[in-house]
Every structure is written in C-alpha cells, then in structure tokens.
Amino acid sequence: xxxxxxxxxxxxxxxxxxxxxxxxxxxxxxxxxxxxxxxxxxxxxxxxxxxxxxxxxxxxxxxxxxxxxxxxxxxxxxxxxxxxxxxxxxxxxxxxxxxxxxxxxxxxxxxxxxxxxxxxxxxxxxxxxxxxxxxxxxxxxxxxxxxxxxxxxxxxxxxxxxxxxxxxxxxxxxxxxxxxxxxxxxxxxxxxxxxxxxxxxxxxxxxxxxxxxxxxxxxxxxxxxxxxxxxxxxxxxxxxxxx
Numbered sequence: 001x002x003x004x005x006x007x008x009x010x011x012x013x014x015x016x017x018x019x020x021x022x023x024x025x026x027x028x029x030x031x032x033x034x035x036x037x038x039x040x041x042x043x044x045x046x047x048x049x050x051x052x053x054x055x056x057x058x059x060x061x062x063x064x065x066x067x068x069x070x071x072x073x074x075x076x077x078x079x080x081x082x083x084x085x086x087x088x089x090x091x092x093x094x095x096x097x098x099x100x101x102x103x104x105x106x107x108x109x110x111x112x113x114x115x116x117x118x119x120x121x122x123x124x125x126x127x128x129x130x131x132x133x134x135x136x137x138x139x140x141x142x143x144x145x146x147x148x149x150x151x152x153x154x155x156x157x158x159x160x161x162x163x164x165x166x167x168x169x170x171x172x173x174x175x176x177x178x179x180x181x182x183x184x185x186x187x188x189x190x191x192x193x194x195x196x197x198x199x200x201x202x203x204x205x206x207x208x209x210x211x212x213x214x215x216x217x218x219x220x221x222x223x224x225x226x227x228x229x230x231x232x233x234x235x236x237x238x239x240x241x242x243x
Contacts, residue, residue, distance in 0.1 A: 002110045015045075018112050023050040023057055026087040028109045030079070032098050036063045039092050046090055058083065061092035073165075076101045080109065100175055102161070121179060121213040125172075127202055133170065134199040138180060142197055150192040150211065152180050179213040 004018070022029050023046060033042060039061040046059050062075050076097055083089045095113075103111070127134070137156035140148040152159075161181065165174035176192075183190040194211040196202060202209055 004110060004112045015042075015114055018114065019045055019049045020053070022046070022090060022112065023053050023055050025055075026057075028080075028083060028087070028089045029091070030076070030106070030109060030111045031090055031092045032095060032111060032113045033092065034095055034114070036094055039063065042092055055088060057088040057090050058086055059090045059092075062097065063094065072097050073100050073102075077105065080105045080107075121175065122210065123176065124208050124210050125176075125202075126208045128204055128207060130170075131199050131203060134202070137177075138199070140194070140196065140198055143193065146195050146197075147193045148196060150180050150183075150194055152184050156180065157184065176211055183213070 018031075019042075022031070031042070033039075043059055043061060046057070050057055050059075062072055064072060072093070076091075076093060079089075079091060098111075098113070103109075137153055137159060139151045139153055141151065142148045156177075159177065161174050161178035164170050164177045179190060179192050183192045190213055192211060192213045194209055196209050201207070
C-alpha cells in the first residue's frame with residue numbers, strides 16, 4: 001500500500017493534480033479529505049477528470065449516512081474485498097475515518113491525503129462504572145501538572161483494538177486502546193496521556209476525564225511506502241516505510 005500526502009500550500013493545485021493522476025490509469029484509491037460536505041463536489045471533479053481522460057472508475061464516498069447501517073470503520077475495512085474484482089476504484093472518506101480505521105488489508109491500494117489531518121487525538125470520557133476495567137488493562141504514571149501517561153498492563157497488551165471494538169460495553173474505547181498499544185510499540189513515536197492521577201478518580205456521576213495522543217501516520221496505517229509532496233515536488237521518505 002502506498003500513502004501520498006501533499007503538503008503544498010493552499011491554492012497550489014494539489015487536489016486537481018491528484019485527481020488527474022488518480023483517474024488517468026487503473027488504481028484502487030482511498031481519497032481522504034477534511035469535511036464530508038466536500039464529497040459531492042469532489043465526486044463531480046473526479047467524474048469530469050475521468051471523462052477528459054476517457055476512463056470510467058467506480059467512484060463512491062463513505063460517511064455516516066450512506067453505509068446501510070454498517071459503521072464507517074467497518075465499511076472501510078470491507079473495501080478491499082468489496083472491490084477486489086475492480087481495477088479502477090475511488091472511495092472518498094474523511095480524516096476522522098483515516099484516524100480510526102485499520103488498513104492492514106489494503107495491499108494494492110493507495111491512500112491519498114488531500115490535506116494533512118490533525119496530529120492530535122483528543123476525547124472526553126464519562127466512565128464511572130469502568131474503574132476495574134482500566135485498572136486491569138492500563139497503568140498511569142503521573143507527569144508534571146495534572147496529566148499522566150497511559151501504558152498497557154500485560155492484560156492490556158493481550159487485548160487487541162478489535163477485541164475492544166467488538167465489545168458493546170467498551171467499543172467507544174477502541175481508538176484509545178489502539179493508541180495505547182501503538183505508544184507501547186518498541187519503535188513507537190506516540191504518547192498517550194490522560195488528566196487523571198489514578199483510575200479511581202473517574203468515580204462519580206459528574207466526573208468526565210480526557211485523553212490525548214499525538215498522531216503518527218506510520219503506526220496507524222501499516223504502510224509499505226510513503227510519498228510526500230511539498231511545493232509541487234514529490235519525494236519518497238524512506239524512514240516512513242514499513243514492511
């Protein structure tokens with residue numbers, strides 16, 4: 001899988017050039033953009049460019065209202081199987097989908113990120129009944145100020161993000177757990193923090209707590225190759241490659 005990130009300045013024509021490249025020849029592409037309200041416009045631009053290039057790719061977009069009851073993350077995970085017999089496919093999705101999805105099955109696909117997404121995950125939680133779950137699966141180490149770093153226990157390492165996502169009681173913690181596991185990787189560049197000194201502090205009907213994590217493309221996408229474009233010139237970043 002190849003991932004293309006264009007860091008050219010606004011107005012440089014990077015979206016236009018990316019669309020022309022994608023429609024010019026058969027490829028399977030997940031095109032990532034910031035906002036859902038741009039999907040229709042992007043689809044029209046893809047179709048117009050395909051008409052000019054005399055190609056006919058399948059063009060779809062995935063968001064919360066058009067996946068027949070299936071979650072966006074699940075829908076994206078199914079794309080390689082759904083379109084395995086089609087050589088030219090373009091699927092438009094958002095940065096939020098990028099951050100939450102597992103791309104381990106996307107061999108032969110390319111992901112084109114139209115705008116660099118936010119580099120910080122941040123969520124607020126209200127989990128007063130889950131103290132035992134957090135104590136069993138995560139360790140807090142106090143930092144300066146009111147924040148603590150989060151690391152997995154042995155039980156936490158044995159639990160996959162899919163395990164958490166498939167559990168009805170804890171599915172809302174799938175991103176949190178995935179980020180904790182990524183931070184625990186020997187070559188990880190992520191740190192997960194929360195604003196609790198200990199897990200028992202979440203007890204109480206009115207207690208809400210937050211967690212945050214820096215975002216690392218390589219850890220999230222399991223990519224085999226990275227291509228960055230800056231000020232119009234493309235370069236391959238070897239230190240972002242993962243086999």
